[in-house]
Amino acid sequence: MVRRTGRRPGNPDTREAILAAARSAFAEKGYDGASIRAIATGAGVDPALVHHYFGTKDKLFLATMNSPIDPIDIITEATDGDRDEIGVRFVRAFLRMWDGPRGAAAVALLRSVVGTEWTTKLFREFIITQVLRRAVPRLGLDPAEASLRVTLAASHLVGLAMARYVIKVEPLASVPSETLVAAIGPTVQRYLTEDLPGVFPEA
Amino acid sequence: MVRRTGRRPGNPDTREAILAAARSAFAEKGYDGASIRAIATGAGVDPALVHHYFGTKDKLFLATMNSPIDPIDIITEATDGDRDEIGVRFVRAFLRMWDGPRGAAAVALLRSVVGTEWTTKLFREFIITQVLRRAVPRLGLDPAEASLRVTLAASHLVGLAMARYVIKVEPLASVPSETLVAAIGPTVQRYLTEDLPGVFPEA
Incomplete structure (x- = not known):
């Protein structure tokens, strides 16, 4: 469930919260071990929202790295x-x-x-x-x-x-x-x- | 003049003081701009002591870098x-x-x-x-x-x-x-x- 207040689609805090959760999940468990579900839980959002913001797990990972290029x-x-x-x-x-x-x-x-x-x-x-x-x-x-x-x-x-x-x-x-x-x-x-x-x- | 107390030959503090002064001198003025005399002044020791500890300016620079090799x-x-x-x-x-x-x-x-x-x-x-x-x-x-x-x-x-x-x-x-x-x-x-x-x- 996406909460009505606080982190919502379009809220930059939500995006940052997902990135922060993803960064620590990828660093801790590696790419394969870090699931979108666990990252969403870490950020306090619905997994669908992670896909909404970042598309695939690959794209989320590139965003986590601040990669200037794919x-x-x-x-x-x-x-x-x-x-x-x-x-x-x-x-x-x-x-x-x-x-x-x-x-x-x-x-x-x-x-x-x-x-x-x-x-x-x-x-x-x-x-x-x-x-x-x-x-x-x-x-x-x-x-x-x-x-x-x-x-x-x-x-x-x-x-x-x-x-x-x-x-x-x-x-x-x-x-x-x-x-x-x-x-x-x-x-x-x-x-x-x-x-x-x-x-x-x-x- | 080398002071009788405090930093003396054989004193590890002296060596560290010279390295610290050299590090900031090299970083600030570059290799050519940093003189042994100015480094000695920065460390509060006689220039002869810098040569005694480190030999040449090249060797002092390598020590400053913690270079594992020449x-x-x-x-x-x-x-x-x-x-x-x-x-x-x-x-x-x-x-x-x-x-x-x-x-x-x-x-x-x-x-x-x-x-x-x-x-x-x-x-x-x-x-x-x-x-x-x-x-x-x-x-x-x-x-x-x-x-x-x-x-x-x-x-x-x-x-x-x-x-x-x-x-x-x-x-x-x-x-x-x-x-x-x-x-x-x-x-x-x-x-x-x-x-x-x-x-x-x-x-």
Whole structure:
């Protein structure tokens, strides 16, 4: 039952209460262990209201993280075209997000991620559920190799974001993004689609 | 003049006072702007005592950062041998440090680096003065290209450390280090020594 007074649809307090309950549920129990029902109970609202405000559990989780982007959008853009250029498109889409209006939110997210154990755990859940589980299947990789290939690429991109947008070390912080696309695109391509001797058994 | 009572050589308070004064001086004025004399004054000790405790300004700065390693040691190891294997040796030396007894201190450093503006600034100074200025010339790269080449490689390694040791995302967190050497070594090699079309003008 939605109460008539206090937290109602359209009330910003309700939205915040759901986010706060979701944040602690995801941090405590992980993505899979945190149910919409339990989150609703924690926020003192009806589960239907959680769906009303946030849609799916994935979308609620992205909102909880203050994620400036749904990773699936970057993967969709990267996979839309010639497979030999997936690395270049991936880096380009990634940098466009950081250089755009949502970049400041991304910096805040990255800073918060390593601040405490529980924010780190939330970010790990984010990588597992939103990147590896939800977005990666669209890449069409060998399932036995996909997770290591994608985490290799992701580790590079997280480090690039750290160096360019958080630590701001020169000249990396100021070079045009297309310079970085030319440098790092082939690396991401290699990690995602090429033979990696010594990493996977030869075909 | 060293005071007879209170802060004396061998007194841990003296060491801590020097570190605290150095930390705020480096954060406020940068590495070049912070003089040993001003740090000594800030700590209420004689400048000779700063040298006695910490040796050079570089060593004092590394101590201020709680750096678990002197970057020059990793570069020395990477450059000791066949130039075609510099990337592989670089990644191996880097991972050995993180997997060793100083790994926990390195995780603490990386967490603290992005916590606040001033720790971020200290880390930027660390990269500029200890990695780019002091260690990189030993790589024997074209000076016009060295800084971008090295920051490309460093961004990947910082991201690898984040993903493997801080966020601990699988399977990256658990694969043997030699698997990562095989995957990432060629990337570092390419960034440091190979042609990078679209990044630098063709020779």
